[in-house]
Amino acid sequence: MISVFDLFKIGIGPSSSHTVGPMVAANLFLQALDKATTLDKVKNIEIELFGSLAATGKGHATDTAILLGLLGHKPATIDTQLTEQYLAPIFSGHRLQLAGKYDIEFDAENDIHWFGDTVMPYHPNAMTLHAIFHDGSSYQQTFYSVGGGFVINENDATTPEEDHAAPTIASIPYPFNTGAELLEQCQKHQLTISQLVLANECHYREEQEVLDYLDAIWQAMQDCVSRGCKNHGTLPGGLEVKRRAQALYLQLCAEKEQNLNTNDKLAAMDWVDLYALAVNEENANGGNVVTAPTNGAAGIIPAVMHYYRDFLPAYSIEGARKFLLNATAIGSLIKENASISGAEVGCQGEVGSACAMAASALAEIMNGDAAKCLNAAEIGIEHNLGLTCDPVGGLVQVPCIERNAMGAVKAINAARLACRGNGQHFVSFDKVVETMKKTGEDMNDKYKETSRGGLAVFADNRIVTASQGVSVKYSQC
Incomplete structure (x- = not known):
């Protein structure tokens, strides 16, 4: 595991x-x-x-x-x-x-x-x-x-896998290798996904050590968003991409103070966009971020967790822990059965995986059972299938930063859609993970983090790509 x-x-x-x-x-x-x-x-x-x-x-x-x-x-x-x-x-x-x-x-x-x-x-x-x-x-x-x-x-x-040494530690309490097995374990033992993952984690470590680590990860995510909302300037690398999070943050704060968004039912989405942009601008600038599950998709889970913190009732640190534990189960299954690498399967493996993880975790926070969580995760991946990894100039900026904002909003919608249902879905989580893997195998290499296809080629012929010798030199604002 x-x-x-x-x-x-x-x-x-x-x-x-x-x-x-x-x-x-x-x-x-x-x-x-x-x-x-x-x-x-x-x-x-x-x-x-x-x-x-x-x-x-x-x-x-x-x-x-x-x-x-x-x-x-x-x-x-x-x-x-x-x-x-x-x-x-x-x-x-x-x-x-x-x-x-x-x-x-x-x-x-x-x-x-x-x-x-x-x-x-x-x-x-x-x-x-x-x-x-x-x-x-x-x-x-x-x-x-x-x-x-x-x-x-x-x-x-x-x-060969069979030649690796056998584990010296007894098997974890609730093993699972597929979404179906995860669901079966949860239903058999009447556990939520987060409870099951915590029990497995505590097989190797003391519970307090696990909880402390979860708290540290969540704090690092919040710190990253905070830094991203304060920093400004132009991102390194030659594209001259201007950071937008600070200006958006100041705009949203002013509107909130003046009660300008009281009738806007989707105002929360503007904040979700902000949270994701803040993280991925920090990432593009070479700052400290949490891989979730990758850096290229690092803004999605923090953005959705901030949505939970700021816009849903009854936020608690216990809920934040549940969120990360649930997301761990989904991310583990995707990594083991497909890939989270953009170079291997395209951005569906990065943004798609993060979207699925966030969707499942939010579904549990919204009192969804394991079946609804897996339904949310399936929706998150299904609607990112075929997503290419085509960073312009070889930089994790365009379209990567905005793609995280879109992925975060999509995760929230997937969770809400799943929680309105009964957990049943035509395509299973395992099938959509298998489909993502096969889609990645079929995808031309120029669309898999090589900057030789897609937006990386067609965005602007004035851009000097990384292959022509632009080497990033980071400077913190």
């Missing part, structure tokens, strides 16, 4: 698979290298990026993320205000402090190699790190960033 600790992680923008994952991979490489030898024997590091990691890597800050990881920084703890300061010695002096301790030569122009037309066998997000030692020998590892900040190395990717 994928834990809430795995699915929701505090990271750095703009991409969980192209930024967070590569930074994690660099940390794993340092750990493996340190076990194989001593880091002071390293003379040079070379980096090879393949497939989608190379095609949109510059716009997604993949190169700088790996360098930050090699410096010893981690996604959850890095101070994004100091990113340029950390990177300055590398770009200005061609020196890299490996693990923050061992000074080596590094030339980003010559030591990072981009192979956008080469797709490795296991996953389109692949990278190989080489360490060259003073005696001429070398050490290397290949990693795959499979979405949501999850990373596996080549050995794990190529080892």
Whole structure:
């Protein structure tokens, strides 16, 4: 079972698979290298990026993320205000402090190699790190960033599943591998989805540890929205996209103070749009966000949770915990049975997954049973099927930021629609997840986070794409 600790992680923008994952991979490489030898024997590091990691890597800050990881920084703890300061010695002096301790030569122009037309066998997000030692020998590892900040190395990717060691911990209380099994467990034991997930989480950890983590994730989401509503300016990367959240926030606050929206029954949707825009502008600016389940779709769950907090009756911290636990079940099923990676199945795997997770969780908050929650999740995915991942300029800005606002509103509608029904639906949750996977397999690669098709090509011929050499340099407002 994928834990809430795995699915929701505090990271750095703009991409969980192209930024967070590569930074994690660099940390794993340092750990493996340190076990194989001593880091002071390293003379040079070379980096090879393949497939989608190379095609949109510059716009997604993949190169700088790996360098930050090699410096010893981690996604959850890095101070994004100091990113340029950390990177300055590398770009200005061609020196890299490996693990923050061992000074080596590094030339980003010559030591990072981009192979956008080469797709490795296991996953389109692949990278190989080489360490060259003073005696001429070398050490290397290949990693795959499979979405949501999850990373596996080549050995794990190529080892048959039956050859993996059997678990040493007894099975969890309520195992499930499909939506049908999840529903059966809930109905058999008379549990809500959030109660079932909490029981499974507590098999590995003390309950208070789980609750504290859920509270920390929710607080990080609220902090991100707050920062996004305060910051202004232009997003980095060359598209000159202006941040809109602050202006929208001030406008909505003024209208609220003057009671201008008292007769507008859909005014709440404007706030939902704001919450999503705020998060994804922070993400596009390289700030700290929560992968939910990815960075590209990081605004949907926080936006819907803020909708619950601000517009539904009887908000409580217990309800926020239920929301995240329920969403964990849905996200786990999608990741295990399809994908949450835009490079693998397109944006239906990112925005579609986040929409489904938020819809199911909100349905439970609205007193929907497990059947209604799964119905809401199915609606959320079904109406995102075929959604392409075509970031303009290789940047997680257009159409990504607005797409989160649309996904959040769609999740709310899906939850409300499901709760008005009886939980029965013509297409099951499992069938729509299977359909999403097959649709992703059939989708042309140019529509899967390569910036070679769709809006990325046709939006504006004046745009200089990332493949032409625009590398993101983040600056915090």
